[in-house]
Amino acid sequence: MTNASSQRQPEANWQAQAHVGAYGNSYGDRPSGWAAWIAFAGVLLVLIGLLSVMEGVTALVNDDFYVVRVDALLVAAGYTVWGWVHLVLGVAGILTGAGMMRGNRVAQAVAVGYAALSAVVHLAFLPAYPVWSVLVIAFDVLVIWAVIVHGQEVASTR
Known part of the structure; x- marks a missing residue:
């Protein structure tokens, strides 16, 4: 009489049978929905x-748009300086975002640095435009999280 365990065939690789990919998704090389x-x-x-460009143009054109005086800001530079900072930061954000949508790996790395810099700039600009600054900081944190947590899934398919 033979034992049931001795009659079993050797099991194949369970990952190959389940089609589990390198990152645990069930479609092999296809990235997950994340x-x-x-x-x-x-x-x-x-x-x-785009919104940072608009904010920069506003600061360059109309200093009176903002409620607080320049000396009430964390960095007491003039609104003209802040306008140029937001304008340059906005153009960099547009280019970085476009690169990410094209699947560029370098753009993903730049996106993390850009989002961190954008958050710091908007933190310093918080007294001048608080609601928008808090919203941008939240968006920046979301961008950093998305790229760090899920950026590798996209890279593994290329």
């Missing part, structure tokens, strides 16, 4: 960039 966060982060960067 990889859509990278595309969302790219779109969000373009949006943040």
